[in-house]
């Protein structure tokens with residue numbers, strides 16, 4: 001995420017209006033950590049050697065299958081029970097490794113990250129988004145003096161090419177600091193990319209198809225002004241698909257503090273159904289959610305503001321208490337070992353169910 005303002009509302013009350021799947025809410029781990037003062041200082045044209053080829057940390061040997069569900073409730077149970085936090089965290093750890101050198105837009109580290117994501121999409125047998133003119137998973141974009149790639153893949157629904165729900169997260173981050181230390185961006189936003197890869201695995205593993213196509217999208221260029229999401233939003237708009245698309249964007253769901261899933265609709269009323277689905281998901285799962293405002297500055301913003309394509313950004317919110325803020329935001333200490341896997345899993349489940357609710361609507 002880029003810039004955020006925080007309001008000061010207390011943790012919301014939770015209204016559990018469904019007993020469909022009531023799950024325990026694990027306590028928010030108030031892991032007090034020493035505050036660090038290192039902040040990101042943009043480097044100027046820092047060059048570095050390409051990182052070592054990434055190791056695919058997920059076995060390609062077998063993808064276990066589960067029985068097809070017989071009804072809606074069973075479908076939801078199968079989806080949620082298929083979430084494998086160990087697998088998800090392995091995606092996160094891979095992308096947040098030093099070898100990716102902070103995944104700065106346009107860098108070799110970012111290219112290696114895109115290759116890792118693309119390899120996983122290939123393994124899952126996903127399709128290019130041909131309806132917007134793509135013949136591969138790569139959407140190359142040029143913005144000013146910067147070039148990079150969004151990585152995009154489609155899981156066809158029961159009514160293919162009719163409507164699309166994009167599940168997105170940016171994979172780029174800040175690169176290296178002046179001393180060559182990588183900003184690994186585990187929470188910002190290897191966690192979000194790990195969630196979309198995990199959810200892609202779940203749908204492929206279970207064989208469950210919602211009505212709409214699901215488009216998995218890993219954006220580049222977020223940290224330099226949402227360049228990748230602006231490029232995709234424009235392409236969707238120019239292909240006349242603006243009113244057939246909506247997007248759930250994930251940015252920062254692994255921080256240690258906070259206590260609820262934030263849903264940022266950027267003030268766009270067209271995103272109300274997305275907000276409603278995620279709120280329903282949170283209530284069903286016993287995970288607090290809160291509708292936020294317009295200040296997260298992540299990749300939903302260009303969709304909502306420039307192209308009127310409904311979009312929300314989901315985060316694990318840090319709340320207003322400085323003692324539980326993410327202490328490593330945009331520092332070189334945002335590493336995988338600081339990720340709270342409990343909240344990562346909780347937030348991913350909310351996203352998974354919210355996605356399914358929107359994508360299964362006829």
Ligand SMILES: [Zn+2]
Pocket residue numbers: 001002188223330
């Ligand atoms: Zn950021």
